[in-house]
Amino acid sequence: MLATEKEKLKERMGRYISLGITENGECRSSYWIPWEHTISAMNMKLPNVYLSKDDLKDAEIFSQLSQCHVIGCYIFTPLENYDVLAQFHELRDLAILSAEHLTSLSFLHGVEDLAMLYLENAHIQDLDAAFPPGKLYPICHRCLGLYHCEVDHPEAIFSDNLFFSELLLWKPVLNQEEKQLWKKARAHTFRYYITGNDT
Numbered sequence: 001m002l003a004t005e006k007e008k009l010k011e012r013m014g015r016y017i018s019l020g021i022t023e024n025g026e027c028r029s030s031y032w033i034p035w036e037h038t039i040s041a042m043n044m045k046l047p048n049v050y051l052s053k054d055d056l057k058d059a060e061i062f063s064q065l066s067q068c069h070v071i072g073c074y075i076f077t078p079l080e081n082y083d084v085l086a087q088f089h090e091l092r093d094l095a096i097l098s099a100e101h102l103t104s105l106s107f108l109h110g111v112e113d114l115a116m117l118y119l120e121n122a123h124i125q126d127l128d129a130a131f132p133p134g135k136l137y138p139i140c141h142r143c144l145g146l147y148h149c150e151v152d153h154p155e156a157i158f159s160d161n162l163f164f165s166e167l168l169l170w171k172p173v174l175n176q177e178e179k180q181l182w183k184k185a186r187a188h189t190f191r192y193y194i195t196g197n198d199t
Helices: 003-011 038-042 052-056 059-065 083-087 178-180
Strands: 016-022 048-051 069-075 093-096 116-120 123-126 143-147 150-153 165-171 189-196
Touching: 003 048, 003 059, 016 052, 048 052, 052 059, 059 083, 059 123, 165 178, 178 189
Parallel strands: 016 048, 016 069, 069 093, 093 116, 116 143, 123 150, 143 165, 165 189
Antiparallel strands: none
């Protein structure tokens, strides 16, 4: 962990933090905003402490993190295993880029108030852990963005109890049947983008 980030983590013990995870723990000076609407972007919890992916194996760092309230996590580099995120029960924002190794969201069991979920290049079985069927959801600016992802069974988000301010899908080609299926979700803004060859 970089010395500057170690000091930041120490200063934020017992406070709310948002993590950025990069290859070597260096901060990112700019962020992409996947959401269309200003109100969604205003609710993002941007990273204020950065870890490297090797830091995720450090018991001392996780001991310190356990004394913080981790409400955001932005992963900018591929991880071999995402189960380490299971300890962040207070997550509100989760963004995972380069998620080719991600096959399950089971680590989200126990997360009560997930408001924003963005995934890239993942192939997962379902969304049940992120949006448990039968749960009563408070009204909030809940957003789901899936860039070049495959979800075998998205039915969990078709609940009458769940409403999205934004549901955004990016696909390399149009699949009209899939598009109609996703439209069953309740969303203020639904977009099904065709990205063509920009993969």
